[in-house]
Amino acid sequence: MSATTQDRGAASRTQGMERSRQSKQSLGEIIWTALAALCLILALVPLFLVLTYVTVRGIARLDWAAFTNLPPPPLADIEGGFRNALIGTLIMVGLGALISVPFGVMAAIYLSEFSQTGKIARWIRFATNVLSGVPSILMGVLVYGLVVLTTNTYSAVAGGLALAVLMLPIIVRTTDESLQIVPKSVRWASLGLGSSRYQMVLRVVLPAALPAIATGLTLAVARAAGETAPLIFTALFTQFSFNGFFSPTASLSVLVYNFATVPYENQVELAWAASLILVAIVLITSIVSRWVTQKSVY
Amino acid sequence: MNGTHSVNQGAERREAVLPPREAREKWLDRGFVLATRLFAIGVAAVLILIGVQTAIDGWPAIREFGLGFLYSSAWNPVTNNYGALPMIYGTLMSSAIALLFAFPLGVGTAIFLSENFLPLKFRTPLIFMVELLAAIPSIVYGLWGIYVLIPFLQPIGQWLHENFGGFILFSTRYIGPGMFPAGIILTIMILPIITAISRDSLASIAPSLRQASYGLGATRWTTIFRVLIPSAFSGIIGGTMLALGRALGETMAVTLLIGNSNNLNFSILAPANTIASLLANQFAEASGLQVAALMYAALVLFLLTFVVNVLAEMIIRTVKPY
Numbered sequence: 117m118s119a120t121t122q123d124r125g126a127a128s129r130t131q132g133m134e135r136s137r138q139s140k141q142s143l144g145e146i147i148w149t150a151l152a153a154l155c156l157i158l159a160l161v162p163l164f165l166v167l168t169y170v171t172v173r174g175i176a177r178l179d180w181a182a183f184t185n186l187p188p189p190p191l192a193d194i195e196g197g198f199r200n201a202l203i204g205t206l207i208m209v210g211l212g213a214l215i216s217v218p219f220g221v222m223a224a225i226y227l228s229e230f231s232q233t234g235k236i237a238r239w240i241r242f243a244t245n246v247l248s249g250v251p252s253i254l255m256g257v258l259v260y261g262l263v264v265l266t267t268n269t270y271s272a273v274a275g276g277l278a279l280a281v282l283m284l285p286i287i288v289r290t291t292d293e294s295l296q297i298v299p300k301s302v303r304w305a306s307l308g309l310g311s312s313r314y315q316m317v318l319r320v321v322l323p324a325a326l327p328a329i330a331t332g333l334t335l336a337v338a339r340a341a342g343e344t345a346p347l348i349f350t351a352l353f354t355q356f357s358f359n360g361f362f363s364p365t366a367s368l369s370v371l372v373y374n375f376a377t378v379p380y381e382n383q384v385e386l387a388w389a390a391s392l393i394l395v396a397i398v399l400i401t402s403i404v405s406r407w408v409t410q411k412s413v414y
Numbered sequence: 415m416n417g418t419h420s421v422n423q424g425a426e427r428r429e430a431v432l433p434p435r436e437a438r439e440k441w442l443d444r445g446f447v448l449a450t451r452l453f454a455i456g457v458a459a460v461l462i463l464i465g466v467q468t469a470i471d472g473w474p475a476i477r478e479f480g481l482g483f484l485y486s487s488a489w490n491p492v493t494n495n496y497g498a499l500p501m502i503y504g505t506l507m508s509s510a511i512a513l514l515f516a517f518p519l520g521v522g523t524a525i526f527l528s529e530n531f532l533p534l535k536f537r538t539p540l541i542f543m544v545e546l547l548a549a550i551p552s553i554v555y556g557l558w559g560i561y562v563l564i565p566f567l568q569p570i571g572q573w574l575h576e577n578f579g580g581f582i583l584f585s586t587r588y589i590g591p592g593m594f595p596a597g598i599i600l601t602i603m604i605l606p607i608i609t610a611i612s613r614d615s616l617a618s619i620a621p622s623l624r625q626a627s628y629g630l631g632a633t634r635w636t637t638i639f640r641v642l643i644p645s646a647f648s649g650i651i652g653g654t655m656l657a658l659g660r661a662l663g664e665t666m667a668v669t670l671l672i673g674n675s676n677n678l679n680f681s682i683l684a685p686a687n688t689i690a691s692l693l694a695n696q697f698a699e700a701s702g703l704q705v706a707a708l709m710y711a712a713l714v715l716f717l718l719t720f721v722v723n724v725l726a727e728m729i730i731r732t733v734k735p736y
Contacts, residue, residue, distance in 0.1 A: 148635045149531060155522025156540065159609065162602045163547050166558050173561075223457045226450035236454070242727060243458035249656065249723035250464060250716065251663020253690050257712040258464045260697060261471045265705075270698075281460060288457055312439060314446035342551025345665040345690070349697035369553050369666075376557045376670055391554045398549045406542065 167395065174392025177385040187355050187371065190380040198390050200357050201366040204272065207358065208351060208367060209340050211276025212283050217333060219280075220287030225317055227288070228295035229303075241292070248285035253345035255281040260349050272358070272365035275351025282346055283336040290332020294325040331405040338401035342394045344369035368394055465716055472709030483710055489676040489692075491700075496707035498714060500678040504593065504686040505715070508668060509661035511597025511682065512604055517654055519601070520608030524650075525638060527609070528616040541613070548606035556670030559599045564590050564671065567598065571683050586681040591673035593682040599667045604657035611656060611730065615649020616642055648729050655726030659719045665690040689715040 181195040188196025223240070231237030259278040264270055298321050306316040322329075344367075352364040353374055359365075368390045375387035435443075469476070475483065479496060486497025526532075527541055571588025578584045588594070619642055627637040643650070673685025674695055689711050700708055 142633075145633055145635050148638075152522045152526035152531070155519045156526045156544075158519055159523045159547065159605050160540075160543055163543060163550075165562065166550060166554065169558055169562055170554060219453055219456065222450045222453035224454075226447075226454035230447050230450055231454075236451075240454050240458050242731075243461045245727050246720065246723045247457065247461045249659045249719060249726070250461070251665065251690055251719055253663065253665040253693050254464055254468070254712060254716055254719075257693060257697070257709065258467050261467045261709070265471070284457060284460065312435065312443040314443050317446075338549070342553065344551070344553040345694060348694055352698060369551065372553045372557055373666060373670070376553075376560060387557060391551075391557050394551045395554055398551065399546070402542075402546060402549050 170388065170391050170395050173385075173388035174390075174395075177389040178392060182386070182389050186357065187366070187375075187386065188382050189355075190378065190383060192382065196382060196386055198366075198368060198371055198386060200354065201368045201371040201390065202393075203358050204275075204351070204365040205341055205367045205369070207272055207361075208275040208279055208347070208365065209337055211272065212279030212340050213333065213337055215277065215280035216283040216287055216336070220284050221291050221322075221329070224288050224291035224295060225322075227292045229317055229321065230313070244285045244288045248289065251345070252282055252343055255279075256346040256348065256350050259346070264350060267362065269362060270350060270352035270364040271362045272351055273361050275347045275365055275367065278346035278350045279340040279343065282343060283340050286336040286339065287332060290335070291325070291329050294328030294332065295321060297328065298324045327408060331408050334401045334405050338398050341397050342369060344373050348373065465713070465720070468709050468713040468716055472706050472711075472713050474703060475706035475710040476713075478703070479707070479710070483707075484714070487678040491696075491704050494703045496704070496710075498689065498692075498707075498711050500676055501687050501689045501692045501711065502714065503678060503680075504672065505662055505688040505690070505718070507682065507686070508593055508597045508600055508672065508688055509658055511593065512600035512661045513654065513658060515598070515601040516605040516608055516657060520605045520653075520657070521612050521643075521650060523605070523609045524612035524616060525642075528613045529634070529638065544606050544609050547602065548610070552603065552664060552666040553670075555599050555603060556667040559595060559667060559671045560591075563599060564595050567595050575683055582680050583682050586679065586684040588683045589685070591671055592684050593672060593686045596668045596672040596686070596688075597682065599671055600661045600664055603664060603667065604661050607657040607660060608650075608653050611653025612646065612650045615646040615653070618649075619645045648732060652726050652729035655722055655729060659722040659726060662722065663690055663715060663719050665694050669694045 179195075182197040183202065184199055185195060185197030186200055187198060188194055223244075227237045227240060255278045258281065259274050263274040263277060267274070302320060302324060303316055306320040307313075311319065347367050347370050351367060351370070353370045354364045354366050372387045372390050372394070375383040375390075378384065475496065479486070483497055484502065485499050486495075487499040488495045488497045489500065490496070523544060527537055527544070532540070568588060568590075571592075571594055574584045575587055623641055623645060624637060627641045632640065668688055669691035672687060672691055674687050674691055675685035676687055676692070679686060693708055693712055693715075696704065697708055
C-alpha cells in the first residue's frame with residue numbers, strides 16, 4: 117500500500133528531475149549529513165559534561181560559609197570559604213576595567229571617528245587583533261617584568277594591570293565596532309548644529325553607542341574574571357584577607373589552580389565551588405549580553 | 415545678485431548670534447583628538463612592549479645560551495643550565511594533536527550550522543552553545559580534565575600503547591597526566607574558534623554561487639565540497655591559524671593536565687611540558703638566571719604566537735575587511 121504511493125511519488129518526482137532515494141548520490145548525501153551532525157554532537161558533548169559536572173560538584177559546597185570564610189588549611193575540620201579570593205577577583209577586575217576602559221574607549225574613538233586617511237587606523241586595528249591573540253600568560257610576564265621586579269612584591273596592582281592588558285584589545289574592538297554602527301547622519305546633525313568634535317563624540321556618538329559598548333565591557337570583565345595565567349605570578353595568592361593594593365592578593369581562579377591538584381578533600385571541594393562561580397559569571401554575562409545586543413538604539 | 419545679498423545678510427546675522435569659537439575651545443578640541451590618537455598608538459605600543467620587555471629581561475639568558483637554548487634539552491635550575499627543547503616540542507606537539515582533531519570537527523560543525531540542515535530557530539541556540547564552549551574559563555577545563563578527562567582517556571591510552579607501542583609516539587604507558595589529555599582538552603578549547611570563523615566565511619558566500627551549483631544539478635554535498643568549501647577556504651585556514659595561536663599559548667588547562675615534566679619524551683602518552691606551562695609553574699619561585707631563562711622562553715612563545723596570529727589576521731583580512 118505505502119509502497120505503491122511511494123513508487124507513484126517517485127515516478128512523478130523523476131519527471132521533476134528529482135534523484136531517486138535509492139541512488140548512490142543520495143546515500144552519500146545521507147552519510148555526509150550524518151557525519152556533519154556527529155561533529156556538532158561531539159563538539160557539544162564536552163560543554164554539557166563540563167557544565168553538569170561543575171554544577172553537581174560545585175553546588176554541594178556552595179553554602180553561606182563559602183562566601184564568608186577564608187580558605188581552609190589542609191585537612192582542617194573547619195568549613196572554609198573563599199571570601200578573600202572573591203574580594204580579590206572583584207578588586208583586580210575592577211582595577212583592570214578602570215585602566216583599560218578609558219584607554220580602550222579613547223583608542224577606539226580615534227579609530228572610528230578621527231582617522232581620516234585610515235592608514236594608521238588599519239595598522240592599529242591589526243595590532244589590536246594580534247594583541248588579543250597573544251597568550252594571556254605573556255600579559256603576566258610583561259607585568260612581572262614591569263611591576264613585580266621593580267616593586268619587589270606581588271600585588272593586587274600588578275594583577276589588575278595584567279588584567280587591564282588582557283581586556284584592552286577586547287574593549288578597543290567592541291567599542292570600535294559599536295561606534296561604527298552609529299549612523300553618519302547623527303554625526304552630521306551634531307556638527308551641523310555647531311558642536312565641536314569632542315562635543316559630537318562625547319555628547320552624541322558615545323551615548324548612542326553606549327549599550328553596545330557596555331556589552332563589550334561586560335564580556336571583557338567576564339573574560340578577565342576567569343583568567344588565571346596573568347595572575348599566578350603577578351598577584352600570587354594568599355590564605356589571608358585582602359591586605360592593601362601592594363601585597364599579594366587571592367583570586368578565585370588562582371584558588372582553583374592551587375586547590376585543583378592537592379590531595380585534601382576540603383580544598384578540592386572549594387575549588388569546584390569556585391569553578392561554579394566562574395562558570396556562572398561567564399554564562400550569565402554571555403546570555404545577558406546576547407539579549408541586550410538584540411535591541412539597538414538607532 | 416539678489417541671492418548673494420541675502421546670503422551675506424544672513425551670514426552677518428549669524429555672526430551676531432554665534433560668535434566664533436574661543437581659542438580655548440579650539441585647543442580643547444584639538445587636544446581631545448590628539449589624546450585619542452595617542453591612546454590608539456598606545457594599544458599598538460603595548461603589543462611591541464611585550465616583545466621588548468621579555469627580550470630585555472631575558473637578555474642575560476640570550477647572551478649565555480644563544481640559539482642553543484632552542485635545541486638543548488637541559489632545564490636545570492641547580493646547575494643554571496637551561497634549554498627549552500622539551501617545552502618547544504611539547505608546545506608544538508600538543509597544538510598539533512589539538513588541530514588534528516579540532517580541524518575536521520570544527521569545520522564539520524561549521525558546515526552543519528551554516529547550511530539549512532536545521533531550521534534557523536534550532537540553529538541559533540546551537541551556534542550560541544558552540545560559542546559558549548570558548549567562554550568557559552581555561553582553569554575550569556583544567557579542573558574538569560583532571561577529574562573526568564584523564565580517567566576517561568585511560569582505556570584509549572592503554573589500547574594505543576598495547577597495539578601501537580612500537581611506534582615512538584605511543585612508546586610509553588599511559589600514566590594519566592601527559593601530552594594526550596592536554597591535546598584533547600586543547601581540541602575542545604580551540605574547536606569553537608575554528609567553527610566560528612569557518613561559519614562566518616561560509617555564511618558570507620554570495621547566494622548566487624550556491625544557486626548556480628544547485629541549478630547545474632549538483633547535490634547538496636557536491637555543492638558543499640566543490641563550491642562552498644573552496645570559496646570559504648581562506649577563511650577556514652585563517653580560523654585554523656587563529657586557533658593554532660590560541661593552542662600554542664593556552665596555559666592553565668594544559669598545565670593541569672600535561673604533567674609538567676621537563677625531560678624530552680617523544681611519546682604522547684608520557685608527561686611533557688609546554689612553554690606556557692613552564693612559565694606558569696616556575697615564574698613565582700624563580701630567581702637570578704632562571705628568571706632570564708624564563709623570559710627567553712616567553713620571548714620564544716611570543717614570537718611563535720606573533721607570527722601565527724599575524725598570518726591568521728592577514729588571511730582573514732583578505733576574506734573579510736574588518
